[in-house]
Amino acid sequence: MHSFHPSIGNVKLCGVCKRPSIDHTDAATCESCPNVGKMEIHDTMLMCPTCIELERKSYADRMSASAQTTRVNEMNIALAKAHEIDNSVNVLTDLFNAETLSIVELKAAIDNDANITNKPYALASEVKARFLKNQQVIFDANQTISDAVSKQKAEQVYLNTLANQLRSEEREKLKIADINYQPGAVKAVKPATIKTKKIDKAEVKKFAAESGIPEYMIQQTCVQKNISPEDATKEILAFLAKAKAASSNIETK
Numbered sequence: 001m002h003s004f005h006p007s008i009g010n011v012k013l014c015g016v017c018k019r020p021s022i023d024h025t026d027a028a029t030c031e032s033c034p035n036v037g038k039m040e041i042h043d044t045m046l047m048c049p050t051c052i053e054l055e056r057k058s059y060a061d062r063m064s065a066s067a068q069t070t071r072v073n074e075m076n077i078a079l080a081k082a083h084e085i086d087n088s089v090n091v092l093t094d095l096f097n098a099e100t101l102s103i104v105e106l107k108a109a110i111d112n113d114a115n116i117t118n119k120p121y122a123l124a125s126e127v128k129a130r131f132l133k134n135q136q137v138i139f140d141a142n143q144t145i146s147d148a149v150s151k152q153k154a155e156q157v158y159l160n161t162l163a164n165q166l167r168s169e170e171r172e173k174l175k176i177a178d179i180n181y182q183p184g185a186v187k188a189v190k191p192a193t194i195k196t197k198k199i200d201k202a203e204v205k206k207f208a209a210e211s212g213i214p215e216y217m218i219q220q221t222c223v224q225k226n227i228s229p230e231d232a233t234k235e236i237l238a239f240l241a242k243a244k245a246a247s248s249n250i251e252t253k
Contacts, residue, residue: 001028001040017041043209055209062212071212073114074240079109092148103127104220105239111214203229211237 004024005016022028023046028039030048032055039046062066081083086243107123116122184186199222207229208215213236221232 001038019046059209072114075109075112078105078239079113080098104217104224105236108214110215113132163208199223200229207233213237 001024002014002016003073004021005015006019007013010022014021017023019041023039026037028046029036030039031046032051033048035048035050039048040052041047042052043050047055082214092231096178103123110116110119110126159174166174199219201219204215204218204222207213211233213233217236218229218232221236222228222229225235226233227235
């Protein structure tokens with residue numbers, strides 16, 4: 001660890017690493033374990049020699065050929081699952097209920113497939129296919145609503161005619177006292193404004209190193225789902241575990 005050099009703007013922080021003076025002494029605490037002593041900065045974190053060695057070994061294991069092949073296979077399974085889910089979307093309720101993979105996860109699957117050379121075009125093709133599929137579903141649903149509104153208007157006109165033939169108590173009982181009533185148009189629901197959380201890049205880097213998941217994938221999941229890097233990592237790992245389990249079930253059948 002370098003010596004402490006007071007910052008011009010803040011004498012309590014080091015001008016080199018922006019850390020307090022104690023981090024440059026034997027009283028420094030490892031940010032990865034409870035160890036106290038001389039520390040070094042490793043990937044923006046203050047770490048003891050033991051943790052640095054473990055981190056380097058973990059990185060080497062994650063970058064091994066077998067580990068990368070495993071990740072690519074898992075991503076390919078995820079991509080196949082995405083197709084299966086998208087093809088199951090037939091009515092409007094499916095759009096809300098189907099566990100469709102996020103575009104971030106779809107991009108990661110394509111990025112990790114060595115057989116795909118033009119990755120931006122492949123991703124655009126996948127997203128366009130999803131868009132057209134959902135566009136047709138939405139069109140059909142809107143047509144259903146339009147047909148129902150037309151039928152309701154016809155029924156209301158006929159009720160207005162019948163109202164003149166009914167006694168006042170009968171009209172009240174049927175709730176058609178106002179013969180000029182017209183059904184209102186369906187109002188579109190205005191989406192609520194969502195406040196996004198600020199993403200801690202140090203946390204993104206930390207969880208990416210621990211899990212082996214690319215930093216951009218964690219960060220984009222944070223943005224898309226408005227969650228912390230830790231929660232984003234858990235979601236991605238859970239998804240990969242689920243996809244792996246699904247693959248195992250398919251292979252055993």
